[in-house]
Amino acid sequence: MRKIIYILCTLVLIASCKENKQETIDYVIVSGKIENAAEASLKVNKNYKPVVEITLNTDGTFTDTLRLRTGTYSIQAGKNFIPVYIKEGRNININFNASDFKNSLTITGIGAPETNFLILKSKEKEQFYGEVGQKFYASGEKEYENRLQKFKTKLEQVLDTDSEIDSTFKALEKKDLNYFRLDMLLKHQEMYRYFANDSTYTVSKDFLKDVENISLEEEEVYNYSATYQGLVASHYQKEAKKIQDEQGKDYDIAYLNAVGKNSNDYIRNTLLFKAAEFTLTFTFDKTTYYNDFLKYSTNEENNGQITKLYNELQLTAEGQPSPKFIDYENYKGGTSSLDDYKGKYVFIDVWATWCGPCLYEVPFLQEIEKKYHNKNIEFVSISVDAERDHDKWKKMVEEKGMGGVQLYADKSFDSDFAKDYVIKGIPKFILLDPEGKIVRSNAPKPSNKDLITLFNELGI
Numbered sequence: 001m002r003k004i005i006y007i008l009c010t011l012v013l014i015a016s017c018k019e020n021k022q023e024t025i026d027y028v029i030v031s032g033k034i035e036n037a038a039e040a041s042l043k044v045n046k047n048y049k050p051v052v053e054i055t056l057n058t059d060g061t062f063t064d065t066l067r068l069r070t071g072t073y074s075i076q077a078g079k080n081f082i083p084v085y086i087k088e089g090r091n092i093n094i095n096f097n098a099s100d101f102k103n104s105l106t107i108t109g110i111g112a113p114e115t116n117f118l119i120l121k122s123k124e125k126e127q128f129y130g131e132v133g134q135k136f137y138a139s140g141e142k143e144y145e146n147r148l149q150k151f152k153t154k155l156e157q158v159l160d161t162d163s164e165i166d167s168t169f170k171a172l173e174k175k176d177l178n179y180f181r182l183d184m185l186l187k188h189q190e191m192y193r194y195f196a197n198d199s200t201y202t203v204s205k206d207f208l209k210d211v212e213n214i215s216l217e218e219e220e221v222y223n224y225s226a227t228y229q230g231l232v233a234s235h236y237q238k239e240a241k242k243i244q245d246e247q248g249k250d251y252d253i254a255y256l257n258a259v260g261k262n263s264n265d266y267i268r269n270t271l272l273f274k275a276a277e278f279t280l281t282f283t284f285d286k287t288t289y290y291n292d293f294l295k296y297s298t299n300e301e302n303n304g305q306i307t308k309l310y311n312e313l314q315l316t317a318e319g320q321p322s323p324k325f326i327d328y329e330n331y332k333g334g335t336s337s338l339d340d341y342k343g344k345y346v347f348i349d350v351w352a353t354w355c356g357p358c359l360y361e362v363p364f365l366q367e368i369e370k371k372y373h374n375k376n377i378e379f380v381s382i383s384v385d386a387e388r389d390h391d392k393w394k395k396m397v398e399e400k401g402m403g404g405v406q407l408y409a410d411k412s413f414d415s416d417f418a419k420d421y422v423i424k425g426i427p428k429f430i431l432l433d434p435e436g437k438i439v440r441s442n443a444p445k446p447s448n449k450d451l452i453t454l455f456n457e458l459g460i
Contacts, residue, residue, distance in 0.1 A: 025089045028111065030054065031063035032094035034077060035104075043076040044068070047226060050076075071224055072118060082107075083122050085114035085169060113164040117173070121155055128184070137191040141207050144188055148181045175218070176225040182211050183227055186234075217264035233271065236262075252283040253292055260296030269299040276306045281424050282442055286313055309422065316421055316441040322432050323420030328382065331397050331406035336380075341405075343434050345377040345460055347443065350418070350428040352385045353396050358427040362400055364446035369403045376434070377460050379404030384412045384426065433458075 034042075037060050044052040044066065051073070054064045068086050075082045075094065080101045082094060090111030097104040107115045128136055128151075136147060155177055159170045189203045216235060221228045239258035244251045255275060262268040276293045283289045290310045297303055316323065327335040338346070349365060351358035369379045381404055383393045390408065397406045409415040413423065421430065421441060431443040431454070439458070444451040 027065045027067045027088060028086050028090040028092065029063065029065055030075070030084075030092050030094065032061070034060045034062070034095070035097040036060075036099045038078040038098055045074045045076055045081075046071070069223075083115065083118035085111060085118060085166075087111065087114075087166070087169075113162055114166055114169045117155075117158060117162070117165060117169075120158065121173075121177075124151055124155065127151075134195050137188075137194070138196040139192075141188070141203060144192075145185070145207070148184050152177045152181050172221065172224045175221045176227055179214075179221070179225060179228045179231055182214060183231055186211055186231075216262055217267060219264050219266050222264075222267050222270075232262075232267065236271065250283065250285060252279050253285070253289055255279075256289070256292045256296060260292075265298055269297055269302055272297045273299065273302040273306070276302075277309065278424055280306065280309055281313065281422050284440075284442055286310065286317070312422055313441075316438055318438055318440065320438050322430070322436050322438050323417055324436075325382065325407070325409070325415070325417040328407040328409060331394065331408070336405060336407055338432075338436065341378045341380065342436055345434060345439075345458065346430075346432040346436075347377060347379050348430040348432070349379070349381040349446075350384060350421075350423060350426050350430070351381060352383055352426060353389055353392050354385070355426050361427055361446050362402065366401070366403055368446050368451070372455070372460065375460055377455070380407060381405065382407045382409050382417070384409045384415070384418060384423075386412050 030044075034056060037056055040056050042054040042056065042062065043050040044054065046068075051068065052064075052066060054062050054075075056062045066086060067088075070087045071085075073084050073086050075084055077096075078098060080096075080098065082105065084092060084094075091109045092107065092111045092115060093109040095104075095106050095108075105119070107119070127133075136144065139147070156174060159165060159173055185208060188207070189201060192201050193199050214231060214235070216232050218228065222232065236255060236258045239261075240251055240255035243249055243254035243257055247254070249257070252275075256272060259268060259271045259275070262271070272293060276289075276297075280286060280289060280293075290306065293306055294303060297306075314320075322338065324338040326337045328337070330336045349358075349361070351361075353359075365379065365381075372379075381402065383406070385393045385408070393408055396402070409418065412418070421428070427445065429443040429445060429451075430441055431439040433439050440454070444454060
């Protein structure tokens with residue numbers, strides 16, 4: 001009898017466990033219909049980067065189960081963006097006509113109140129950035145602050161009066177609203193000077209009193225609020241500038257030193273990693289930068305990725321043989337390879353037609369090319385434009401009268417040359433010696449006088 005009772009209890013326990021397991025929901029369902037959709041899919045973005053793609057059916061309907069970290073995202077449908085709040089257990093239904101997006105958008109279902117609030121907040125913000133933006137930025141302190149307070153109060157009232165809005169969401173949104181206000185206060189002086197065309201305008205000391213004691217270590221808010229993330233990063237950028245001015249350190253390294261003071265492990269490690277994965281490829285003193293990163297970073301996974309990147313970059317360190325490009329299309333006809341220029345110094349400019357900073361450097365590069373014409377140096381520009389922009393590249397070279405050697409990379413950023421140099425951003429300038437060895441994998445820009453200094457030191 002005892003054996004039978006034991007078996008029954010065991011079966012009940014197993015059934016109970018199965019039932020509890022089924023009740024655990026770790027996903028959100030997003031569904032709906034888009035009429036006159038211009039594209040066959042939707043993108044779910046976080047911080048402007050796509051994280052999930054949702055396929056539309058032929059009739060414009062869609063449904064998908066998303067397992068994403070709780071927080072705010074945006075769903076992109078062509079040129080239209082919908083802010084959404086993602087949290088497990090939600091079932092959000094989105095419908096609109098792409099031909100009349102603003103007037104037809106409707107959000108229903110479990111979790112709709114939070115998303116509808118985000119849409120309302122987005123519309124209210126458009127007032128600052130669009131319809132009344134210029135007038136608002138050129139207003140005096142009192143009017144500027146009053147309008148910000150009115151914006152904050154209006155949305156706080158919506159949060160307080162809607163009982164269906166999640167309490168955690170309310171708390172985080174109130175924090176975000178406050179940090180938006182503080183961020184706008186910090187920007188007032190610069191924006192007023194620009195829009196009012198008054199370079200002498202200076203805010204009063206009391207105007208920024210609420211900004212003086214911003215906490216930089218609110219992990220939950222940092223995870224949620226892009227505005228707060230920006231404020232924290234901006235603070236450390238300013239601190240880095242102070243370190244640079246006072247201690248003479250390179251700005252890139254000074255930024256790591258500044259961020260390293262944050263006592264919150266998550267925020268500190270996140271800021272360090274975001275900086276290092278991009279900056280390490282550009283900074284001149286990579287070894288000091290790498291060692292300082294490891295001094296402050298306590299995330300082993302991040303450390304491993306940056307160590308891997310650092311080791312890859314050692315292959316393009318000073319004195320190493322340069323990676324080669326072979327048979328790149330030459331604007332003047334035929335193809336060219338790096339070995340064609342052995343015996344001369346080679347200054348390489350990696351650029352693209354869509355890159356504003358690249359185009360800014362063109363006149364400076366043209367001037368230097370003329371100055372060093374017939375000297376022991378070749379100027380080679382390599383376009384990493386996508387294949388669809390090939391004709392745009394040829395047209396721009398012609399229209400701007402771009403000199404030197406104009407080449408077109410075989411696979412844009414996926415070309416072996418770009419990958420071997422770990423090129424993560426452009427413009428990128430590289431200087432090689434007559435033997436094809438690397439002098440600088442991050443040479444000064446043509447607009448920087450240090451480039452001529454470097455040429456003079458090398459006796460070019």
